Amino acid sequence: MQNTELVCVGTAPSETESGEANASGLQVIVLGPTGGPREDRVTGLLVRSTSTEWSSNSVVAVDAGTLLCGIIDTLEPCDNYQELSTHGPFAGLHLPHNNASANATHFFRHIIGAVLITHPHLDHLSAFAINTPVLEAGSGAKALAALPSVVAAIKTHVFNDVIWPNLSDEDGGAGLVTYQRLVEGGNPMMGRGDEKGYTRVCEGLLAMCIGVSHGHCKQRFVAEGEIQRRMSSVTYGGYPHTFDEQAGTGQAMHLASSRSQNCKLIGTRVVSPEISPGLRVPGKEGWATVESSAFFIRDPATKKEVIIFGDVEPDSISFDPRNSRVWEAAAPKVVASQLRAIFIECSYNDDVEDASLYGHLCPRHLIDELIEFAERVTELKHPELSLVKKSKRASAPEVPAEPVLSPRSKKAALVGEKGDHRRGSARIRRRHTRARLVLEDTPEDAERKNPSISHAPEDVGIDLALAESSDPLTTLEWPEPPLAGLLVYIIHIKENMTDGPPAGERILQELQAQGEAAGLGCEFHIPVRGESVFV
Template sequence: MSRKSTFEVIVLGPTGGPREDAVTGLLVRSKSTDWAPGSMVAVDAGTMLAGIIRLLKPYVSNSKNGRQGATLKEGPFRGLKLPARTAEANAAYIFREIIGAFLITHPHLDHVSGLAINTPIIEAGSGPKPVAALPSVLSAIKNHVFNDIIWPNLSDEDGGAGLLTYQRLVEGGNPRFGSGDSRGYVRACQGIVTKCLSVSHGRCKQRYHPESGTHHRASSTVFHSSESRRVPTRAISDHSEASFYSPVHSPRLGPSEPMVSTVESSAFFLRDHDSGDEIIIFGDVEPDTVSLEPRNRRVWETAAPKVASRALRAIFIECSYSDSVDDAYLYGHLCPRHLIAELMVLAEKVIDAREQAPEKKRKREAGTANTTPRPQFKRSHSSSGRKSRSGSTRPQHTEPLDAMGDLMSSDHFSPPNPTRWANSDPPLAGFSVYIIHIKETLKDGSYPGNIIVQELTDRAEALNLGCQFFLPSPTESISI
């Protein structure tokens, strides 16, 4: 029994630079909403209007589909009724009316530049557009982007123009909203609710007061590790045990000894309101094995029961570099060896979740008459991105530890044990991993994304993880 796709995801910006026209920006909608106003949420906005125009042009310009009032029959926006004739005018309509809110993972320029540049086209009569993020992220955007210096204050705070409104999210979810499996989730757009967990993204020595923007012990964009380090800004180096969930302030150092803290990023759980299906979209994230504030394990612990029940269907996560890049030059990003290590943590948590399922519930489900069979997970992809080979016949594994190689390198990182699933069903079978934020080299030769996916595939197959890796196509939407 095939499972219907729930989400449609358009990756406007699949790279992490250096090109400015394809940096991080994703559009997500529930297929049940049928392109209604406010039915799409943007996750990050490095690329926004330019990407929408680029995707509309082949299907709007010089085409029968391009007439005003026509419904697009092809392309990522198929099914959308066009209110205008040109790609530019229709893109403006999508930005103003269809996108209901922006979720921002962190305030780096490659994730917010489109938001700043595009916002002036919002019409004041339609009300302010919500920009939702963790408080520290919004503080950085408020103090350092929409501050009447870098860019006009277009928000509805501090006497601004009122085109944007800041929605400060509760880290880990707001327990006052929702119930049961949806507890903690808040509205993202029509048909989709969201919950945000914080993750770490490299190191930084800049610290600002969260409201005034002046230097202060409290920070708007960073966590503080339990110890300070005299290391270059955001460099990766040896580290010590750090508080896992609650950042603490570092002790004062002299002028020649800069504070080193951890940049805050986010992982957004997006949940279809009707079906309960979910996806996760990560901002930039570093591996727990090298982080001053390792926080990814908490995301995997939250995700694992959802993977085990088939509710969580895919993740979009960065893998910026190939394995040829040393840890010292990752600058708060992932490469295949580290992403596989993170997925091994998820795999072990999934096995734990399945083993902890109540025996009574299993017996009751097995004995219930006229029970509808559980649908088998099947992705519905419009993407023409490269698919991994992990869908092939599973190889037999006798020495899975040999395949771990250099995956684990931290004294405070508890490595998973792949022997638990070496000769059984792959723990992440049917799980899709979409790779974003690839750092382009702009050189002749193989595209870095192809190398990254191949390295991920080889490592995952050697460890019998079962997940599949995809590069989002820049010209198609993804049905999940």
Template sequence: MEIPSASATTNAGHVTRQLIDTYLITHPHLDHISGFIINTAGLPGARLKRLAGLPSTISAFKQHIFNNVIWPNLSDENNGAGLVTYMRLVEGGSPALGEGAGKGYLEISDGIGVKLFSVSHGHCMEKHPHRGSSASSRYGSFDASAVTASPRGVPGSTAASGPPSLFRNSVASQDKESICVYDSSAYFIRDSATGREVLMFGDVEPDSISLSPRNQGIWQEAAPRIANGNLAAIFIECSYDNSQTDDCLFGHLTPRYVIDEMKSLAAAVEMARQAPSKLESTKKRKREAEKAHNGADNAGTAQGDDRAVSPKSTRPAKKGPSSTSGAEHGGIDTPHIATPTAEMSLDFEVNITPVIQAPQFANALRGLKVVIIHVKEKLVDGDAPRDTILAQLQEAEEEAQLGCEFVISSAGQSFLL
């Protein structure tokens, strides 16, 4: 890369204006989008910038950011200024694109393919009926279209599930919770020339305490790529050190949860190494089940463009205890495995067992870099959170013998992968 100036800021401007084409957004929280928003008009290049993400993320930009209230409409939709164009990515990859090992990857820039998956990032903590009456909801000031597009971007009628008293029913209350799980996402980013990949998370919560655990599905995807040596690094958040209590996680990870997730990944990798065909057939069953499921979802959710959500995100606008999805989840007591679709529960049965039983992981993740991002600064004297987090990760790694290398990211850092 040629840099035009001795000044770092001039070079930063050059990179932003001329070199960066596409922004991959994991979720529309302000800390992940503010720099992009503020610099878009100030640093225009010769081409318009592409903003890529889940359809629910794009919808949030349209409704809540580039709406001529919070910020001018800089997009090329709805008579905007035309500096930004939206790319609504298909969750789980674009099956019709690519071929061979690159199948399903969307070429987002020259020689770079991406595939994204949604993950969970906390849930709404408001004590209101999440569906049905909006009387006690703080969303009360929104109009109906805003409510239907709220937290998970799930379209559908808010009146469909009947009066709030229905929520005393256990199935309905699970529905109430799952509907308010906040979507984030993770990107597999692949270099087309070499087949090398990185997996980039935004914010994410642990499966073990999620109302809609979806990390296991990502580990299933990642495992064969680690087994065959193509996945070089995982960028994953660790917002707090282990002193943060579960009720103050706000949909984030701490070192003990990062380690838990890496153990799940290690178990999946072991399985991929021992029985790749078994893993493939599990994935195939999962894909088929998802296809059937998505077909059903999409049928009921055809809406305008703004409400378009990815196949995964459209899940369960469950209509109450009589719906088939409700029946599917009835009788399961554990909320965090009751929420996802049936095929996800299958993955749990297959994969969680070795996590619990194996005392250590024989360096299943050897060669993998785990780069920690999103460390929240405490802005007080004493140990820097990044040092505490690294120490806690390394201590746990020593016991678990995962074999991966933990690195804490810092501004300006480069990685050769």
């Protein structure tokens, strides 16, 4: 991977680039592709429908660790007194001013309609706070759209007249920012058909937000009176989770959407006094999962979509696993050829142990998540086939009395469940460095291949063998590559800041090798700052 920047150059776009832009439905501009520690290129993306042609309020920013400075840097090569940008990511954009800073400010004020924040960590939010003073009352308040818990954290800990002036239009603020609280999982009152649940976030774009988990941390209560004052306008949807430290139960709590009064804020999560029991985490009393988000962004004109993840951890090691809900919602969109690209973090390479991921992904876990996604897609594309869900990992298995081992197993290990899956003839194998899942032929399959074989007893099904294997990579056999044509852009890579090769080079190599072995069919890319992606 070349460590270069894609910027505006002094030539017109090629015919291929122009045709790609005209034919596409969505454009994504990557302002900040990394996860730090450099503050000038942390997470920040712009998304627009190409049909809007840079009209007023036609762009959304997704996260804002980098925002105004990223726009300035991308526009600077075009700083030549042009009235119209003719090339680069902002080709076709009207430039009313003579320098990049002024044009970027115009863009922020008038072209960006909303800023979507996945979670309130500084590397996803700080630029928006720093940039807000350039907003003008005459241009209207800039919408900050996020889950209610994220808005509550930003109100309480950022725009609070202590860390930063209260520039919002709530609690007597200056009115330059307005909060748009999104319903977790989609607003059921909005949209129809495959757009049900989506909310209009700017001219030409719809969005839906699903909560995901970003690690866990110790939490403490804040003064209840202060929280009631700051959260008086919060409207809750979905079911965010947290752990009640005061009760000391370590239980996950479900927040009722109609009970916003008398709520207490615990860090970035909200707890209602009326709750129902959820996941219990032994030995983790007083800990809470940190909530992040995945945004589905849709161009209703072409029905094309992208998913942009905030920071996210693998379900396999999460206190509060929720990624499967994203894959469940996304699978039908792949089948319908609507979902074209996913922007997702992969902060570290596979040298990092699970205990040191701190709520992030590495290649082995991202591939595992994509395998689950692929299984859901295959189930929809081939309903006649019987696909077996993934077995538990070797670290936390169920151990039946009589394990069934694959021939290449080195030692007795762990066995999943048995089931009757005789509807189809698909044969899918998964082999992993620490686990191997083998689906054997059903009796009907065996008889069809060899008529001399008699019927097996009626209760014979497929054995799932989970055992230690010498295979270096997970390999899968699908009826067809389930994620073929899907673009996976890797963001939030933690830069190593050394003389060696960029951290992304190894991450990309590991993803490409494991993705190819798994037969997923998707393409992995690592964008650079200022890169423009058309889908």
